[in-house]
Amino acid sequence: MTDIITFFSHLGIDEKELDQFLKFLKLKTFKSGETILQNGQTDHYLSFLKSGIIRYFVNNDGKELTFDFIFPNSFFCHYDTFYSRKPTQFNSEALTDVEMYSIHVDDLTSLFQTCNYAKDLSRIAVEKLLEKKVKRELSLLTQSPKERYLNLLKEQPKLLQNIPQKYLATYLGIVPETLSRIRKRIS
Known part of the structure; x- marks a missing residue:
């Protein structure tokens, strides 16, 4: 759990304050290609990705469209369902073997009542998820696919x-052939 402790310590929360929070965390693992959550299910966990890559995607007229990736040392949840408690509208899958620390929404809610800093932890998670979402939206509006690819690279x-x-390619908003041309031009 040193990675999550290090993450929060960089944000000014020390290990002693994290103690109660860490007791609720469960290590969850998923194999490459395994579905984490499907459209129509409800996410009950806020997670911190220890290792691996997760893909968010939707099915649109029989095509899978990837709209985000989650990389290590990032928060993961289906934000459209975690806070609203309504079924999610998208899917997530492990692109590689994944390990994540997860806390159930009920445990997080009980921490809010007993720990002063628990709301700070939740706020930080929400801020990080929102920051990533805004960055992604702005890149789609202001950058070319090549620029988006270079930034991700x-x-x-x-x-x-x-x-x-x-x-x-679908994450960048292009077809695979265009991505191949971009890769050829920059190599």
Whole structure:
């Protein structure tokens, strides 16, 4: 759990304060290709990705469209369902073997009542998820597919090799052939 402790310590929360929170965390694992949550299910966990890559996607007229990737040292949840408690409208799957620390929504809610800093932890998670979402939306509006690819390559160079080209292409809003041309031009 040193990775999650390090993450929060960089945000000014020390290990002693995290103690009660850490007791509720469960290590969950998923094999590459395994579905984590499907459209229509409800997410009951807020998770912190220890290792692996997760893909968010929707099915649109029989085509899978990838709209986000979750990389290690990031929060993971189906935000459309975790807070509203309504069924999710998208899917998530492990692109590689995944390990994550998860806390059930009921445990998090009980922590809110007993720990002053628990709301801070939840707020930080929500802020990080929102920050990532806004960054993604702005990149779609203001950058070319090539610029989006180069930014992703800069942020996650080693992990990007583990993402199949067809998923990466839909994430960038292009077809796989266009991604191949972009890769050829920059190599």
